[in-house]
Amino acid sequence: MPEAAFTLRRLAWNNLQRRPFRSASLAGMVALFAFTLFAGTILNENLGRGLASLAERLGADLLVVPHGYDKEAQAALLRGEPSTFYMKAELLDKVRRLPGVLQASPQFFLASLDAACCTSKVQIIGYDPASDFLVRPWTRENRGALESGQIVVGSRIITEVGGEVTLFGTAFTIAGKMEATGMGFDTSVFMTLDDVYGLVRKAGLAEGDPDEANRFISSIAIKTGPDHSPKDIGNELMRRHAIDYDLDLVLTKNLVSDIAARLKSVSSLTWTLAAVFWTLALLVMAIVFSSTVNERKRELSIFRILGASRSWLGRMILLEACFIGIGGALIGLLAAALLMFPFSTLIFQAIGLPHLQLSWGMILAYALAVLLLAGAAGPLASIYSALSITRFDIHPTLREGE
Amino acid sequence: MLLEINGLRKEYERGEHRFAAVDDLCLRLERGEFVCLFGRSGSGKTTLLNMIAGLITPDSGEILFDGVGLYSLDDPARTAWRNEKLGYMPQGASLLSNLSVLDNIRLPFHLQPRSGGSLEKARELTRELGISRLEKSYPSALSGGEMRRVALARALMNSPELVIADEPSNDLDAQTAREMASLLSVLNGRGCAFLVATHDQELGRLGRTLEIANGRLLDQDHATEDREVSNVQ
Numbered sequence: 001m002p003e004a005a006f007t008l009r010r011l012a013w014n015n016l017q018r019r020p021f022r023s024a025s026l027a028g029m030v031a032l033f034a035f036t037l038f039a040g041t042i043l044n045e046n047l048g049r050g051l052a053s054l055a056e057r058l059g060a061d062l063l064v065v066p067h068g069y070d071k072e073a074q075a076a077l078l079r080g081e082p083s084t085f086y087m088k089a090e091l092l093d094k095v096r097r098l099p100g101v102l103q104a105s106p107q108f109f110l111a112s113l114d115a116a117c118c119t120s121k122v123q124i125i126g127y128d129p130a131s132d133f134l135v136r137p138w139t140r141e142n143r144g145a146l147e148s149g150q151i152v153v154g155s156r157i158i159t160e161v162g163g164e165v166t167l168f169g170t171a172f173t174i175a176g177k178m179e180a181t182g183m184g185f186d187t188s189v190f191m192t193l194d195d196v197y198g199l200v201r202k203a204g205l206a207e208g209d210p211d212e213a214n215r216f217i218s219s220i221a222i223k224t225g226p227d228h229s230p231k232d233i234g235n236e237l238m239r240r241h242a243i244d245y246d247l248d249l250v251l252t253k254n255l256v257s258d259i260a261a262r263l264k265s266v267s268s269l270t271w272t273l274a275a276v277f278w279t280l281a282l283l284v285m286a287i288v289f290s291s292t293v294n295e296r297k298r299e300l301s302i303f304r305i306l307g308a309s310r311s312w313l314g315r316m317i318l319l320e321a322c323f324i325g326i327g328g329a330l331i332g333l334l335a336a337a338l339l340m341f342p343f344s345t346l347i348f349q350a351i352g353l354p355h356l357q358l359s360w361g362m363i364l365a366y367a368l369a370v371l372l373l374a375g376a377a378g379p380l381a382s383i384y385s386a387l388s389i390t391r392f393d394i395h396p397t398l399r400e401g402e
Numbered sequence: 403m404l405l406e407i408n409g410l411r412k413e414y415e416r417g418e419h420r421f422a423a424v425d426d427l428c429l430r431l432e433r434g435e436f437v438c439l440f441g442r443s444g445s446g447k448t449t450l451l452n453m454i455a456g457l458i459t460p461d462s463g464e465i466l467f468d469g470v471g472l473y474s475l476d477d478p479a480r481t482a483w484r485n486e487k488l489g490y491m492p493q494g495a496s497l498l499s500n501l502s503v504l505d506n507i508r509l510p511f512h513l514q515p516r517s518g519g520s521l522e523k524a525r526e527l528t529r530e531l532g533i534s535r536l537e538k539s540y541p542s543a544l545s546g547g548e549m550r551r552v553a554l555a556r557a558l559m560n561s562p563e564l565v566i567a568d569e570p571s572n573d574l575d576a577q578t579a580r581e582m583a584s585l586l587s588v589l590n591g592r593g594c595a596f597l598v599a600t601h602d603q604e605l606g607r608l609g610r611t612l613e614i615a616n617g618r619l620l621d622q623d624h625a626t627e628d629r630e631v632s633n634v635q
Contacts (some may be wrong), residue, residue, distance in 0.1 A: 006505065006512045006520065016501040302496050305455065306510040306556070307480050307485020393458070 030328025040270030050182025126196025325378025436609025
């Protein structure tokens with residue numbers, strides 16, 4: 001029969017098993033830190049990438065929407081929440097004539113019924129491919145004009161380019177798929193304004209006369225000239241047309257800075273919690289290890305008597321701490337992964353901010369970094385105890401009966 | 403000569419005054435000899451044994467083992483020496499509670515770098531000491547006598563030249579104490595030297611006896627007389 005291995009690792013593991021509650025509690029502290037750091041980092045990075053994408057590619061400086069619908073417009077833009085709101089289309093020409101307006105392009109928002117492509121309602125956005133600068137920056141294919149009967153779908157809508165989707169009984173060919181935007185666009189469907197008006201007419205979706213649908217739009221995206229501030233143009237627009245058209249404005253710069261501020265607070269919370277948990281784990285482990293070493297002096301003396309060197313004992317304590325650190329880190333990482341990956345859609349929906357998924361390579365790199373940092377908590381916390389073992393005097397523990 | 407001790411002294415502080423736990427002590431122990439060390443609690447027995455085991459450094463004097471000064475070695479070398487040449491049965495419960503009987507016995511073999519395995523030797527010792535059936539048991543399941551046998555087997559694991567036993571029959575009933583004495587006698591008969599600190603007269607009959615009081619060894623003849631008088635009283 002092969003001889004069972006008798007190693008330092010096995011002894012250290014045995015020692016931890018002998019005190020299961022203490023070992024599990026310490027590993028739990030490390031797990032809490034690893035969980036917070038990993039989940040928080042993934043969350044922050046995803047949100048950060050979403051924000052960067054938004055700031056980099058959102059071509060519009062201003063969005064004009066009907067009065068009271070600025071929040072809905074933001075929800076549709078950021079989270080893809082299906083919204084339906086309208087204003088008169090004739091405003092578009094007036095906006096284009098405003099000094100400082102470089103480009104203005106209209107959109108028409110329509111919430112779909114459950115479509116074959118999707119598990120829930122999607123936001124249908126009619127846009128004008130000729131004047132568009134809102135959708136095009138994220139379009140991979142079909143950078144030219146979108147034709148009637150064609151649609152472009154968001155990155156998270158599960159369909160293939162060239163396939164067909166039926167919306168309100170009308171079949172559309174998928175001409176292109178957008179790149180991931182991290183925004184509501186990812187779950188939206190884009191078609192020409194004429195097609196969306198056609199849907200409204202055919203399905204009788206609008207209140208009043210469906211044939212009059214083309215007299216309405218939901219929003220106007222405005223790109224301002226380099227010498228004009230979006231705020232000034234917005235003020236001028238409101239001064240001239242707010243009363244006649246009952247308008248509201250969304251300044252995209254404010255939108256980005258609002259998101260950045262919220263992201264900063266999420267990020268601060270994450271780092272603060274992680275730092276608190278790390279410090280706490282370190283302190284508690286240091287105290288527990290130190291008191292345990294005192295409590296184990298008799299046992300450690302026996303090891304010394306039998307011929308264990310001081311460094312061997314120190315290594316055993318460090319190894320116990322490593323097992324706790326690495327074990328706790330793995331538990332924390334696993335718990336964070338089990339929460340973050342299957343439920344990411346729900347989590348980001350609840351947060352309501354643009355987000356872009358990190359690559360698996362980056363996720364792995366962060367997991368390794370967290371594993372190192374959390375795993376190091378154990379050995380760091382036990383250094384003092386390990387060193388004190390190399391100095392402690394075993395004689396008093398053996399003099400009990402003298 | 404296996405062990406030679408000359409002018410050994412160790413002082414401790416108790417409150418504000420210092421006292422000598424071991425004072426100018428000299429001792430010689432031949433190979434294969436059985437020596438019993440008698441003395442009252444606090445007489446310096448354990449301090450002496452720990453200095454011989456290389457666990458505490460004396461203030462003065464020398465301990466020569468096989469002619470080599472123990473305290474001329476640095477700590478790692480002295481630790482390796484203890485592991486190889488010395489078996490130590492500490493006083494009281496000294497088994498590691500998270501290791502089985504067999505692993506407790508094997509442990510000393512694995513504390514210093516060595517080639518080969520420990521299982522065969524450990525099993526041989528459990529057979530010899532009549533504890534084969536306990537190999538897989540844990541210390542919490544053992545009686546006092548069984549624990550002492552396991553501790554003895556562990557002390558013999560690396561085939562030491564000297565076994566130091568601190569009160570090996572303490573707290574044992576008379577029958578078990580006699581069995582322990584008989585076992586030590588058999589093992590001593592195979593050439594292993596023993597230095598035993600004890601109060602047990604049974605063990606005293608196995609070899610030379612010494613008495614320690616106030617850290618000094620008494621004259622051997624006087625010591626025997628004193629002890630006999632004490633026993634009569």
